[in-house]
Amino acid sequence: MTYQTSRRGFLTAAAASATILAVGYRPDGVLAATGEAASLNPFVKISGDGTVTAVLKHFEMGQGTTTGLTTLIAEELDADWSAIEFEFAPADNKRYKNLAFGSQGTGGSTAIANSFGQYRSAAAAARAVIVQAAAAEWGVKPDAISIEDGVLKSGNRSAGFGDFITAAAKLDAPAEPTLKAPEDFRLIGKATLPRKDSAAKTDGSAKFGLDMRVPGMARAVILRSPKFGGTLKSFDIGRAKKVSGFIDAKEMPGKSGVAIFGETTWAALSARGEINAEWDFSKAETRGTDDMLADAIKSLDAPSWQAGKEKDAGVSAKAIKGAAKTVEAEFHFPLLAHAPMEPSNCIIEKTAGGVTVHDGCQFPALAQPTVAAILGLKPEQVTVNTVYAGGSFGRRANPTADYQAEAAMAFALLGGERAVQLVWSREDDIKGGYYRPMAVHKARIGVDEDGNITGWDHRIASNSIMKGTPFESFLVHDGVDHSSVEGAADTPYAIPAMTVGLSDITTPMRTLWWRSVGHTHSAYAMESLVDMAAEAAGKDPLEMRLELLKDAGADGKRLSAVLKLAAEKAGWGGTLSQGRGRGIALHKSFDSYVAEVVEVSVDDGDVRIEKVTCAVDCGIAINPDVIKAQIEGGLGYGLGAIMRNHVTMTDGVVDQSNFPDYEPLRITDMPAVEVHIVESAEAPTGIGEPGTPPIGPALANAIYAATGERITRLPMSENGISFA
Amino acid sequence: MAIKLKINGEERDVSAPPSTPLLWVLRDELDMTGTKFGCGVASCGACTIHVDGVPTRSCQLTLEGAQASEITTIEGASGKVAKAVQDAWRELDVVQCGYCQSGQIMSAIGLLSETSKPTDEDIDDAMYGNACRCATYVRIRSAIHHAAKTLEG
Ligand code: FES
Numbered sequence: 001m002t003y004q005t006s007r008r009g010f011l012t013a014a015a016a017s018a019t020i021l022a023v024g025y026r027p028d029g030v031l032a033a034t035g036e037a038a039s040l041n042p043f044v045k046i047s048g049d050g051t052v053t054a055v056l057k058h059f060e061m062g063q064g065t066t067t068g069l070t071t072l073i074a075e076e077l078d079a080d081w082s083a084i085e086f087e088f089a090p091a092d093n094k095r096y097k098n099l100a101f102g103s104q105g106t107g108g109s110t111a112i113a114n115s116f117g118q119y120r121s122a123a124a125a126a127r128a129v130i131v132q133a134a135a136a137e138w139g140v141k142p143d144a145i146s147i148e149d150g151v152l153k154s155g156n157r158s159a160g161f162g163d164f165i166t167a168a169a170k171l172d173a174p175a176e177p178t179l180k181a182p183e184d185f186r187l188i189g190k191a192t193l194p195r196k197d198s199a200a201k202t203d204g205s206a207k208f209g210l211d212m213r214v215p216g217m218a219r220a221v222i223l224r225s226p227k228f229g230g231t232l233k234s235f236d237i238g239r240a241k242k243v244s245g246f247i248d249a250k251e252m253p254g255k256s257g258v259a260i261f262g263e264t265t266w267a268a269l270s271a272r273g274e275i276n277a278e279w280d281f282s283k284a285e286t287r288g289t290d291d292m293l294a295d296a297i298k299s300l301d302a303p304s305w306q307a308g309k310e311k312d313a314g315v316s317a318k319a320i321k322g323a324a325k326t327v328e329a330e331f332h333f334p335l336l337a338h339a340p341m342e343p344s345n346c347i348i349e350k351t352a353g354g355v356t357v358h359d360g361c362q363f364p365a366l367a368q369p370t371v372a373a374i375l376g377l378k379p380e381q382v383t384v385n386t387v388y389a390g391g392s393f394g395r396r397a398n399p400t401a402d403y404q405a406e407a408a409m410a411f412a413l414l415g416g417e418r419a420v421q422l423v424w425s426r427e428d429d430i431k432g433g434y435y436r437p438m439a440v441h442k443a444r445i446g447v448d449e450d451g452n453i454t455g456w457d458h459r460i461a462s463n464s465i466m467k468g469t470p471f472e473s474f475l476v477h478d479g480v481d482h483s484s485v486e487g488a489a490d491t492p493y494a495i496p497a498m499t500v501g502l503s504d505i506t507t508p509m510r511t512l513w514w515r516s517v518g519h520t521h522s523a524y525a526m527e528s529l530v531d532m533a534a535e536a537a538g539k540d541p542l543e544m545r546l547e548l549l550k551d552a553g554a555d556g557k558r559l560s561a562v563l564k565l566a567a568e569k570a571g572w573g574g575t576l577s578q579g580r581g582r583g584i585a586l587h588k589s590f591d592s593y594v595a596e597v598v599e600v601s602v603d604d605g606d607v608r609i610e611k612v613t614c615a616v617d618c619g620i621a622i623n624p625d626v627i628k629a630q631i632e633g634g635l636g637y638g639l640g641a642i643m644r645n646h647v648t649m650t651d652g653v654v655d656q657s658n659f660p661d662y663e664p665l666r667i668t669d670m671p672a673v674e675v676h677i678v679e680s681a682e683a684p685t686g687i688g689e690p691g692t693p694p695i696g697p698a699l700a701n702a703i704y705a706a707t708g709e710r711i712t713r714l715p716m717s718e719n720g721i722s723f724a
Numbered sequence: 725m726a727i728k729l730k731i732n733g734e735e736r737d738v739s740a741p742p743s744t745p746l747l748w749v750l751r752d753e754l755d756m757t758g759t760k761f762g763c764g765v766a767s768c769g770a771c772t773i774h775v776d777g778v779p780t781r782s783c784q785l786t787l788e789g790a791q792a793s794e795i796t797t798i799e800g801a802s803g804k805v806a807k808a809v810q811d812a813w814r815e816l817d818v819v820q821c822g823y824c825q826s827g828q829i830m831s832a833i834g835l836l837s838e839t840s841k842p843t844d845e846d847i848d849d850a851m852y853g854n855a856c857r858c859a860t861y862v863r864i865r866s867a868i869h870h871a872a873k874t875l876e877g
């Protein structure tokens with residue numbers, strides 16, 4: 001940013017450069033401006049040289065927060081987009097809490113939705129005090145001052161933010177600053193606003209957790225039980241001592257494994273390969289996934305709980321009885337690993353008064369107290385230095401803060417002086433549990449002579465993600481873990497006489513949310529079933545859905561709009577050449593509405609996913625290009641899993657170990673993607689996850705259209721489907 | 725005994741076991757962290773560097789095996805093709821989490837250095853081994869075509 005400045009302006013700026021204007025919220029939620037950032041933990045900082053820094057309470061795992069939250073600040077401040085900077089907030093569970101769940105963390109596609117008002121208000125307050133200070137200095141009325149790209153102007157005067165921060169920091173921030181009207185937005189909604197993290201991520205300079213280096217740091221890897229719930233009986237260092245760079249090997253607390261320390265990652269990994277351990281499997285999961293699946297299917301004969309609005313299980317059965325046609329199906333969903341590109345890792349470093357955790361930290365509210373408790377510190381003695389995260393897809397937000405806890409234990413085991421970087425290998429990651437739950441959906445639907453649904457008996461068996469975690473109290477009600485049934489029990493479709501039964505699959509193995517959580521399986525089952533019901537009713541899939549949305553209130557309107565838009569753009573109903581098929585699916589998740597149409601070609605039995613046409617309504621589109629990228633990525637992430645990923649176990653041992661047998665989506669698999677965003681004046685909603693749920697059923701429906709084969713067991717590759 | 729490497733035009737002495745994968749030499753001995761660890765078994769491409777100009781998985785090359793060659797990492801990527809690729813990546817905002825992108829870019833530079841106007845099949849062949857869990861593939865493909873156009877002048 002360059003602008004003309006008078007000699008006096010230059011001197012003022014130089015004198016002021018020692019101070020800062022910080023604007024944020026006091027613990028009681030009131031907006032405040034101050035010259036001292038440390039005491040406030042602000043949302044925006046402006047330094048004497050005019051540099052504006054957005055302080056981000058949400059971490060960056062690729063979803064675009066560094067661009068999105070920074071846009072909100074730059075918009076209301078009228079700052080220069082190319083010059084505005086950002087930094088990640090420290091741990092502060094009060095000021096930086098996620099307003100959607102009351103503690104500091106990122107997830108559930110909430111980063112923009114919960115920050116929209118908060119970040120804009122902070123920036124608008126900063127703008128107001130700067131304008132007030134400039135008005136006093138220039139002897140003009142505040143409304144005689146305009147700001148464009150960080151330059152204040154009034155008459156023939158102009159100056160940057162830096163000139164006024166000292167005076168502005170002494171003013172009271174307005175309690176309720178005026179926010180811009182949407183028609184005045186110049187950054188929000190702009191089709192292309194370059195991502196803030198592009199440059200650093202294309203020249204190798206971006207630092208992820210695994211790239212952090214602190215003086216004298218040792219590396220640690222953990223040897224864990226090959227069966228979930230197993231404990232260490234004994235271990236033998238064996239030839240590990242001969243490995244160059246090997247430091248030591250120690251039993252982990254709770255006999256959870258062996259921590260192996262090395263001067264380098266390679267030394268630690270090599271030494272681990274030499275260590276022999278004996279395990280006690282008496283409390284471990286020793287079943288195979290086939291046994292677990294069989295148990296789950298059996299449990300659906302009499303589900304444990306009723307999760308739908310209708311609590312009487314007999315209602316659906318009665319409504320289906322005697323229907324002209326019935327549709328029946330059973331769907332199987334495997335365990336899935338998240339496999340973010342950067343395996344789990346973090347550093348614990350001893351610092352003045354406590355420790356610092358260097359981590360692509362998704363949930364400081366969980367990591368900070370967990371590390372503190374293990375090391376006998378107070379939470380405030382644990383500083384969290386949040387850095388870039390190489391993906392997460394849910395893996396880093398773990399109620400047990402598993403890898404941060406392991407790092408803290410390893411740090412203590414090595415003596416509590418030397419910094420330790422805990423590293424997971426890809427094998428650790430694929431074999432390490434915290435999977436997307438296994439799930440079975442079983443449904444019976446009645447259809448009458450006029451093609452109307454008479455009743456819908458839906459039953460789900462799944463591992464509960466929330467039970468036994470701090471989230472249980474607000475996400476589990478009357479036995480029902482909402483994350484097991486979301487997207488089915490609360491379907492926006494106006495379906496008469498619907499019941500949704502639920503049984504838990506229980507095992508010592510822990511499961512975890514995986515990009516779009518319960519919607520990963522519920523959308524597949526629901527949207528396949530709607531197509532099956534449409535066929536039984538003799539209706540077009542699009543027509544069937546629009547009918548079910550007619551009496552579905554506000555949701556129904558928004559869902560119908562994205563459905564029609566996607567269908568129109570994809571040429572729904574138009575003729576296709578031989579061997580091609582189209583499938584459509586629709587799903588609401590994280591308060592956003594997404595419809596996807598998949599077009600496949602089948603050649604000699606090989607399916608090729610040619611194109612996906614998407615329509616999305618996520619309220620006001622802050623960064624349309626980031627939204628498009630999240631839909632592209634979200635559906636791609638889902639596709640790879642639907643096509644060929646599963647974690648299976650034999651006698652309690654995970655069969656897969658690395659990418660060769662947990663094959664990620666490749667560039668050759670990726671279809672062309674077209675994303676259409678519905679214009680909206682509604683508050684912004686989630687975008688990181690909603691692109692994932694519809695892709696599986698849209699693909700399944702397209703394959704059915706092209707081949708007549710209905711795939712109800714995932715992954716598709718295990719059902720004789722091969723992909724070109 | 726130290727082993728001499730030539731990395732990004734500079735001589736570097738490394739004292740590590742000769743069988744250490746070059747990936748870990750770069751990351752842990754030399755603190756050159758732009759080259760990433762993703763799998764360690766040649767199946768993700770996050771560790772891609774150039775060995776005498778050829779895209780190579782550094783997790784599969786040993787320190788000993790690398791000593792006679794010119795090594796280029798993302799930190800040393802330079803020249804017309806590298807610039808065109810990096811510019812295209814920025815213009816199209818390819819990155820999401822970014823963790824795979826050093827490897828993607830090194831593979832793309834390798835491709836465009838050999839084939840100035842790659843077809844979609846050329847891109848499939850050259851980029852197949854570079855996994856991106858964020859699935860930025862649509863943009864990777866577009867950015868390679870875009871860079872090829874820039875290089876055409
Ligand atoms: S780390 Fe070398 S290919 Fe994955």
Ligand code: FES
Binds near residue numbers: 062391858
């Ligand atoms: S950008 Fe995240 S893995 Fe490629």
